[in-house]
Amino acid sequence: MDRAAKDKALLDRIGIDQIARNARARRRGQLGLALVFMSPALILVVGVLLVPVLFNIWLSFTKWKKFTGFGEYAGFANYERMPGNPFFNEALINTAIWVGASVVFPIALGLGMAMFFRNLRGAETFKNIIFIPRILAPTAVGVLWFYVYAPDGLLNRGLGLVSGRDVDIGWLYSDATVTPAIIATFVWQTAGLVMVLLLLGLAAIPKDPIEAAHIDGANRWQIFRYITLPLLMPTLLMVTILSVLAGFTVFDLLWVMGANYPGQRSLALAVFMYFEAFQKGSWAFGSAVAVIIGLVVLCVTWVQTVLQGRVDRMTR
Amino acid sequence: MKIKEKLLGTAVGVMLAAAPAFxxxxxxxxxxxxxxxxxxxxxxxxxxxxxxxxxxxxxxxxxxxxxxxxxxxxxxxxxxxxxxxxxxxxxxxxxxxxxxxxxxxxxxxxxxxxxxxxxxxxxxxxxxxxxxxxxxxRWVVLYNKPLYAELGLEEPKTWDELMSNADAIVAAGETPFLATVHEGWRGFIWFQELMLRMHPEAYNGLNDGSVAYDGQEVRAVFEAWSDMYAKGYFSDPRSTEEFNDYVRGAGAMYLIGEWAAGLVVQAGVPADDLGVFIMPNAIDDAPAAVIVxxxxxxxxxxxxxxxxxxxxxxxxxxxxxxxxxxxxxxxxxxxxxxxxxxxxxxEVNADIAETSATAYLRWWEAVPPDLQGELVAEMNRFMLDPTMKTADDVMATMQTLNAAYWADQ
Amino acid sequence: MAFDISTLDLDAIERREAAKHKGSTLKLFAAIGFALLWIVPFYFLAISIFKSSNEYSRNPPLALPEGIAPLWDNVTRAWELGSMGQAMMNSAFYGTVGASLAVFFAAMAAFAITRLDIPFRNGWFMLIFAGTVFPFQMYLIPLFFGYQKLGLLNSHMGMLLFYTAICVPFPTLVLRNFMSGLSREMDEAARMDGANEFTVFFRIILPNTIGPMTAVFLLQFTWIWNDMLFSTVLGNRLETRSIMNALLVFQGSYSSIGPNIVLTAALLASLPSIVLFFLLRRHFMQGLQVQQS
CATH class of the missing domain: 3.40.190.10 (Periplasmic binding protein-like II)
Known part of the structure; x- marks a missing residue:
């Protein structure tokens, strides 16, 4: 008997349905086992993270406040209150500034440094130095920079030395300077990570096309613009999204460095939400603000997925 | 079933009886x-x-x-x-x-x-x-006795005396009053005191919605406050070490709750160097008052x-x-x-007994809790830039919040 | 090929070489200058911890300390005022136990997702990974009230529970990607020999996954150590508060504490993660690489 005939005989004997049934049974058996393996992770994630998220969404449609227990249904009332709140509007504007700044500065600086340090002698040392701030907790970084920006602190004294007269700027006390000052600290802390990630991306770019372009007489800018940059696109995109999410949800730095700034509650949506919920006891309204933050984060993630797909197709 | 319940009841009873012992x-x-x-x-x-x-x-x-x-x-x-x-x-x-x-x-x-x-x-x-x-x-003024003695000053009994003491201290190259925005809650301290001393009749009305935060009484307070800043009466509001500042002599007088006396002494001021008086009224024949x-x-x-x-x-x-x-x-x-x-x-006990001062509730407690944090932040904002331009803005914001709150009630 | 050396303009070549060399020296100096600027805040931190409160307010911020004697006083005061010993123990407990459990659970889940024949493979994964999608603000209020209701607020167990949960999804992603790249031959062979899935997991998959597990453990440990928000909301009492929360105390209740002491506290709180980084730099960098995938 040849092979095909043998298989056919076997199939006839057992029956295709039976084989499918067996396969399903095996999978069911494996599913039970798989659930045993997955259950700790599933229980934790669903119980401690996902259920609270649903609860938060539900809360945002209630009237819950202060000492009263869970309140009655309030429709979109909490959401309708937002635009009329001056602190919410300021927080929204500041958050937008944060998002813009966290796209531009860490990426520009990180990319610049990556290109600069790439072929430098002793690059390892420089990379480590630039990266170190990233290991520290944002809380500790905030405390350190709080004193750098203090009225008689490092920055004012430094500017005084350079300009030759007394500088007395309250960096963290005035509307005009507080957000830029904290953004500078954020960039100081995160640019190192961006640089390291981009260096990893750069290292993965094949050398051949660059050498070929070199031989064809392309200059360094052209090589960067038409070869390196497109090949770096996937990494760049990933880094940008990480940076946007970090900038959008920044809290610790604002909490520590903005502690004495009268407008602290409007420094960002995340801070505003904390103040509304934990300082004023407006639990339902605070939940609604959290939902808005969540929606924006979901949008950013969605944009990432779409762009990622597009970049993948482009580079393939 | 019955027995079980009974047993359980006994067990609970024993535990309850035993509980106080532990x-x-x-x-x-x-x-x-x-x-x-x-x-x-x-x-x-x-x-x-x-x-x-x-x-x-x-x-x-x-x-x-x-x-x-x-x-x-x-x-x-x-x-x-x-x-x-x-x-x-x-x-x-x-x-x-x-x-x-x-x-x-x-x-x-x-x-x-x-x-x-x-x-x-x-x-x-x-x-x-x-x-x-x-x-x-009681909210009182702690002051630097040695400095007062050095400049030949007396505890002020009237607002004019307080101001002339302050001028003398400025003339001597020192700062009369210590006040900061540290920790975000301190902004109301001078506001409430000036309000009580200048317009006692409006003090309580602030907290039931009957006095507006941009009305003439509050405006008068901000004008006086701004004027005092312009004369160099106050220390740097941005300091984060208020008690240490007092020890270092950053301000000769410290308007604060009595409880600070212990903390200031702990921070290094000899107890004998610390004097105290109740802030005098700014208007004639207003009854004696103290914030509690x-x-x-x-x-x-x-x-x-x-x-x-x-x-x-x-x-x-x-x-x-x-x-x-x-x-x-x-x-x-x-x-x-x-x-x-x-x-x-x-000493404060004796002063109060002597003048039979009326007690007024501190603004911080008297203000509706929903307004507390936002209003005090505005007052801090004024202290950081004590001009009438900022004051106008601060008053407008405070009144907007205040009006919105009372409209809701 | 004949090469006539006399046709070369040696001067020009020398000039070019010199320029090239000068360019790279310039670049090096620029890099050094930039790096110095970058670490000025660290220098400031390093000298401030050697100053007494008095000295700090008297001398310029970048002036060298007059001696090293105040350091001990700064450390002991920071340590006592912030109850930092207790806080370090707490954070070390949350960090080591929480991150270990999370990585282990993630490995188990990743094993089931990549090695077992189950329906909706991707669905299960997305369910776990959904834990990274939402911003932290959405967890705060529900967890605060849920914990209060269940008596978990301000308890070590409650903190550990949250930290373990929040650290599960990301390692699951990393380990899933890693395990699906592992060859199947070994575990098939083991199954042929009659090994059950538990044996396969513990004897074959886990030993081969130690590298990436260490890397994600370090990332998660650092995250827990550095967390301020959740430990403020869920464990604010002395017995349960984390090291970052202890650091925050200096911003609050004590307006008689000088910057020298607060900065010392900030350094103390950061020391463990700095030491860990320099000891295990390779693993950290590996962690970054996996973050990218």
Whole structure:
């Protein structure tokens, strides 16, 4: 008997349905086992993270406040209150500034440094130095920079030395300077990570096309613009999204460095939400603000997925 | 089934009967971390006298503490014994129905002769008293005695004298008043004082919506305040070390609660160098007045059923308790049969007895809690840029918030 | 090929070489200058911890300390005022136990997702990974009240529970990607020999996954150590508060504490993660690489 005939005989004997049934049974058996393996992770994630998220969404449609227990249904009332709140509007504007700044500065600086340090002698040392701030907790970084920006602190004294007269700027006390000052600290802390990630991306770019372009007489800018940059696109995109999410949800730095700034509650949506919920006891309204933050984060993630797909197709 | 139930009942009964024998400890929740050790020393003193230890349980941050208490009450698990704030937020707390009235205890306290009716008033909501004082602090001016002596100055009895003292201090190259925005809550201190001294008739109206934050009284206060800043009367509002600043002489006079006397001495000022006076009125023949901060110590309805909790509370208000607390911190709780905790408190007591000053509730407690944080932030904003331009903006914002709040009520 | 050396303009070549060399020296100096600027805040931190409060307010911020004597006083005061010993123990407990459990659970889940024959393979994964999608703000209020209701607020167990949960999804992603790249031959062979899935997991998959597990463990440990928000909200009491929360205390209750002491506290709180980084730099960098995938 040849092979095909043998298989056919076997199939006839057992029956295709039976084989499918067996396969399903095996999978069911494996599913039970798989659930045993997955259950700790599933229980934790669903119980401690996902259920609270649903609860938060539900809360945002209630009237819950202060000492009263869970309140009655309030429709979109909490959401309708937002635009009329001056602190919410300021927080929204500041958050937008944060998002813009966290796209531009860490990426520009990180990319610049990556290109600069790439072929430098002793690059390892420089990379480590630039990266170190990233290991520290944002809380500790905030405390350190709080004193750098203090009225008689490092920055004012430094500017005084350079300009030759007394500088007395309250960096963290005035509307005009507080957000830029904290953004500078954020960039100081995160640019190192961006640089390291981009260096990893750069290292993965094949050398051949660059050498070929070199031989064809392309200059360094052209090589960067038409070869390196497109090949770096996937990494760049990933880094940008990480940076946007970090900038959008920044809290610790604002909490520590903005502690004495009268407008602290409007420094960002995340801070505003904390103040509304934990300082004023407006639990339902605070939940609604959290939902808005969540929606924006979901949008950013969605944009990432779409762009990622597009970049993948482009580079393939 | 029956037997089982019976057994279970017996077991529970035994446990209940046995419980007091073990639970000789009462937890006191609070947000005053800087008095942790001192509170515990009172708690240990309580153990010696009554056999019930008060174990203090501090929260590091007031917001988190408030949230914790709110959440506990919302879920029906009110702590047995905890501290709160007087004023509107106190009424709010009592309205939860979870706080035990303490009128019987107050009858005992007043009959014993140590406490006056006036200190009780701070804790009355709808005719019932719901707390005993953790602290009663009059808001006064602490001042640098050696500097006063050096410049030949006297404690001011009138507003004009206060201002001329300030001018003399400025002329000597020093700064008259210490005031910062540190920690975000201090902005109201000078605002309330100027309000009370210049427009006592409008002081209480601020907190029931009848006086506007951009009305003429408030405007007058901001003008005076801005003027004082322009004359160089105030220290740098951005400092983060107020007590150290006082020690270093960054300001000759320090408008603050009496409780700060102990902290300033702790930070290094010799107790003898510290003087005190009550801020004089800015208008002629206004009655003597003083701003009072009362910090309530409350027990829950369940806590009041627990004899250990009540034992601990009785110890707290007793002379031994007041003395232990006074020794540890210099804090006064209104018990006049106990020893005055320090010379500052004794002098303020004497001044108040002499002038029979009326007590006014601190703005911080009197303002509706929903407005508290946002309004004080605006006052801080003014202190950081004390011009009338900022003041106009600050007043407008405060009134917008105030009007919106009262429109909702 | 004949090469006539006399046709070369040697001067020009020399000039070009010199310029090239000069360019790279310039670049090096620029890099050094930039790096110095970058670490000025660290220098400031390093000298401030050697100053007494008095000295700090008297001398310029970048002036060298007058001696090293105040350091000990700064450390002890920071340590005592912030109850930092207790806080370090707490954070070390949350960090080591929480991150270990999370990585282990993630490995188990990743094993089931990649090695077992189950329906909706991707669905299960997305369910776990959904834990990284939402911003932290959405967890705060529900967890605060849920914890209060369940008596978990301000308890070590409650903190550990949250930290373990929040650290599960990301390692699951990393380990899933890693395990699906592992060859199947070994575990098939083991199954042929009658090994059950538990044996396969513990004896074959886990030993081969130690590298990436260490890397994600380090990332998660650092995250827990550095967390301020959740430990403020869920464990604010002295017995349960984390090291970052202890650091925050200096911003609050004590207005008589000088910057020298606060900065010392900030350094103390950061020391463990700095030491860990320099000891295990390779693993950290590996962690970054996996973050990218």
């Amino acid at each position: 639970a000789q400890e009462v937890q006191l929740f609070h947000d005053k971390g800087f008095w942790s050790e001192q509170l515990q020393s009172v708690g240990d003193a309580a153990a010696e006298t009554t056999g019930v230890t008060i174990t203090e349980t501090p929260y590091a941050n007031a917001e988190q503490y408030k949230a914790f208490v709110q959440a506990s009450i919302a879920s029906g698990e009110t702590p047995d014994m905890f501290t709160w704030w007087t004023g509107a937020t106190f009424a709010e707390l009592v309205s939860s129905g979870q706080i035990a009235p303490l009128d019987d205890l107050w009858d005992e306290m007043i009959n014993s002769g140590g406490y006056g009716e006036a200190s009780k008033e701070l804790f009355v909501v709808d005719g019932q008293t719901y707390a005993v004082p953790l602290l009663l602090a 901060e009362g910090s309530p110590l409350v027990v829950s309805v369940d806590g009041a059923q627990d004899e250990n909790v009540m034992k601990a509370l009785r110890f707290w208000v007793s002379d031994e308790g007041a003395n232990a607390w006074g020794d540890a911190t210099g804090n006064y709780i209104g018990n006049n049969s106990a020893e005055a905790p320090n010379a500052i408190v004794a």
